[in-house]
Amino acid sequence: MTRGRLQLVRERVRLQSQVECLLEAARIKLSSVISDLPGVSGRRILEALSKGQTDAAKLAALGDDRLKCTKEQLADALRGAPEPGHRQLLHLHLERLQLLDEQIRQLSQMNAAALNRHPRAVARLAEVPGFGVESSQQLIAEVGVDAEAFDSAGEFASWAGVCPGSDVSAEENHSSRCPKGNRYVRRILSEAAHAAVKKKGSHFQNVFRRFLPKLGYNGAIWVVAHRLARLVWKILHDQVSYVEQGQDTDPRARKHRAAKLARALRKLRYSGTLAEIHPQPVAEAST
Numbered sequence: 001m002t003r004g005r006l007q008l009v010r011e012r013v014r015l016q017s018q019v020e021c022l023l024e025a026a027r028i029k030l031s032s033v034i035s036d037l038p039g040v041s042g043r044r045i046l047e048a049l050s051k052g053q054t055d056a057a058k059l060a061a062l063g064d065d066r067l068k069c070t071k072e073q074l075a076d077a078l079r080g081a082p083e084p085g086h087r088q089l090l091h092l093h094l095e096r097l098q099l100l101d102e103q104i105r106q107l108s109q110m111n112a113a114a115l116n117r118h119p120r121a122v123a124r125l126a127e128v129p130g131f132g133v134e135s136s137q138q139l140i141a142e143v144g145v146d147a148e149a150f151d152s153a154g155e156f157a158s159w160a161g162v163c164p165g166s167d168v169s170a171e172e173n174h175s176s177r178c179p180k181g182n183r184y185v186r187r188i189l190s191e192a193a194h195a196a197v198k199k200k201g202s203h204f205q206n207v208f209r210r211f212l213p214k215l216g217y218n219g220a221i222w223v224v225a226h227r228l229a230r231l232v233w234k235i236l237h238d239q240v241s242y243v244e245q246g247q248d249t250d251p252r253a254r255k256h257r258a259a260k261l262a263r264a265l266r267k268l269r270y271s272g273t274l275a276e277i278h279p280q281p282v283a284e285a286s287t
Contacts, residue, residue, distance in 0.1 A: 027081050033077045041063045046094055111268075119265070124239075135188050154230070159182060160189060161179045162226045185229075189228050
C-alpha cells in the first residue's frame with residue numbers, strides 16, 4: 001500500500017508538470033506567481049479556465065488574498081491565448097488530478113488502518129527532524145515496527161545503503177561510495193536528510209555544516225542520512241523517543257510542530273496524545 005501510494009504521488013507530480021507545460025503552450029504564466037498550481041487558488045483558476053473563462057481580471061479575482069503576488073501581477077500572468085484544445089486538455093488533466101488526490105487519500109487511510117495497533121511507533125518516528133507521519137508509515141512498512149530483522153544499527157544502515165563503502169587495497173581506501181541497498185528506504189532517508197538539515201538549530205543541521213567543507217553538499221547529506229538510519233533503528237528497536245541535542249529552538253516553533261504533528265495523526269485516525277519528554281538525549285545509535 002505504501003509503495004502504491006508512492007507511485008500515485010509520482011504520477012501526480014508528472015501530471016502537475018504536464019499542466020504547467022499546457023499553460024505555457026497557451027501563453028499563461030501562472031506558475032511564475034503561484035508556486036502550488038494544484039492548491040486552492042490555483043485549482044479555482046484552472047477550473048474556471050477549463051470552463052471557458054478568459055477574462056484575466058475575473059480569473060485573478062479567484063485568487064486568495066494570502067497569495068504573495070498582487071491581483072495585477074496575477075492578472076498579467078493570466079493574459080494568454082488559450083485555444084479550445086487547451087481548455088479540453090486542461091479539463092481532462094484536472095479530472096485526473098482529482099482522481100489521484102482521492103486515491104492517495106484512500107491509500108493514506110488504509111496505511112494508517114494497517115498501523116493502527118502501533119500509534120506510538122509512528123509518532124516516535126515522526127518526531128525526528130526530517131520525518132513526518134507519511135514517511136514514518138512508509139519506513140515502518142518496509143522494516144517492521146521494531147526492526148527486529150536487524151541486530152544492530154550498522155547492519156540496518158548497510159542494508160538501507162547509506163553507510164560509507166570500503167574498497168581497501170594495499171591499505172588504501174579507493175572508494176567510500178555507499179552500496180545500493182534498499183531503494184525504498186534509501187529514498188526515504190535521503191528525503192528526510194534534505195529536510196532535517198533545513199531545521200534551524202537542529203543536531204542534524206550542525207552535523208551537515210561540520211562535514212560540508214570537507215565532503216561537499218552530497219557527501220554531507222549522506223552523512224546525515226547515515227546517522228538518521230542509525231537513529232531510526234534505535235527508536236524502533238529499543239522503543240525510545242528522540243530528544244533534540246542541537247541548540248535550544250524557539251518554544252513557539254516546538255509547540256507549532258507538535259500541534260501540526262498531532263493534527264496529521266488525528267487526520268489519519270490515530271489515537272493518543274503527544275507529551276514533551278526529558279530523558280537522556282538520544283541523537284545517534286551506538287555501534
